[in-house]
Amino acid sequence: MENASPATADRTAGINGRRKLTRILYSQKIAPWLFVLPFLISFALFFAYPVISAVNMSFQQVLPGQVQYIGTDNYEKLWNPIFWKAIVNSSKYTFYTVLILIPLPLVLAVFLNSKTMVLKNFFRSTLFIPALTSVVVAGTVFRLAFGELEGSLMNTIVVSLGFDPQRWLRSEALGMFALVLLACWRWIGVNLLYFMAGLQNIPKELYESADIDGANTWNKFSRITLPLLKPISIYVFTISIYGGYSMFTESYMLWSGNRSPNDIGLTIVGYLYRNGLEQNNLGLGSAVGIVLLLITIAVTIVQLKLFGMFRKEE
Structure with a gap:
């Protein structure tokens, strides 16, 4: 039997190589990693690496053409009344927005999901349109609406x-009211869609069985709707916490800058912007960012613990 030609041998080797590659890609050990690889790459590039760099920079004094390690000096500088004012402002803002942007969209979603509700699509669109508006435009409009002149809205x-x-x-109280009102105007429609999606996934048979058993509206809401919406509620709660503590643009536009009277509109991100960009102190700005990350993680873990997310299912 004659030996195969070089071209045939190369073709056979190529086929065998592709078969081996196919077996590797479709193996139960390798295939899952291929599916999560895009997420791992994006997580490493856009989260892990920036966080590690920020942690490293928070222990440095970063000047043009000069980088020097200064230990914990940047963190020690955070012990000042202005930073604590920023923490209090961000915490109040987060508390008030969560207090409104969880129950109100939930109640509205229940009404819009009702069979007797008319013009459902109209109200859904109307409530969602503010989320499509630029925060810069919205902040400017609200600044004019909350003006000091008697002719303001x-x-x-x-x-x-x-x-x-x-x-x-x-005024500190009225300024916070304006910020919270702006947040509610923009985000009620988004949270409404989350709750609407959760409501539409609840089997209708559960409500029909409850009607047969004589359950009233409150019993169906408290015994069926709320428990089955728990995952959606926790998700909305979590993103509301992150959104509250990361708020900056709304305050910046409402006071037309990062210098509100007596810092009544100063947030943690605003303090980071003031030190890291306005004063070119990237080391101190990085320290503020790390503290903000720790605060949001701590608050999120506490709320997840309270909701029982770390409890093992029976």
């Missing part, structure tokens, strides 16, 4: 109700 409303005009953005 909010002062026109309060004067018509018999109250005196207010200096909205110069």
Whole structure:
């Protein structure tokens, strides 16, 4: 039998190589890693590496053309009234937005999911449109609406109700009210869609069985709707916490800069921006970012613990 030609041998080797590669790619050990590889790469490039770099930079004094390790000096500088003011402001903002942006969209979603509700698509679209609006545009409009002049929208409303005009953005309480109102206006529609998706995945047979058993509306809501919406509620809770503590643009646009009166609108990210970019102190800015990351992780773990996410299922 004659020996195969070189071309035939190369073709056979190529076929065998492709078969081996196919077996490797379709193996039960390798295939799962191939599916998660894009996530692992993006996580390493856009989260892990920046966090590691920020941790390293937080122990440095970064000046143009000069980098020097200074130990924990940047963290020691954070023990000042301005930074604590930023933490308090961000925490208040997060608390108020979570307090409103969880129950209110849930109740609205239940109404919109009802069989007797009319114009469902109209109300869904109307509530979601603010989320499509640029935060820069929204912040500018709200700054004009909360102006100090008597002809501004909010002062026109309060004067018509018999109250005196207010200096909205110069008061700590009223400034926080404006920030929370802006957040609710923008994000109610987004959270509404999350809850709507969860409601539509609840089997209708459960409600029909409850009707047969004589359950009223409150019993069906508390015994069926709320327990089955627990995963969605925890997800919305978590992203609301992260969104609250990472808020910056709304405050920046509402006060037309990062210098609000007596820092009533200063947030943790605003303090990071002030030190890291405005004052070119990247080391201190990195320390602020690491503290912000630790705060959000701690708050998230606490709320997950309270919701029982770490409890083993029976």
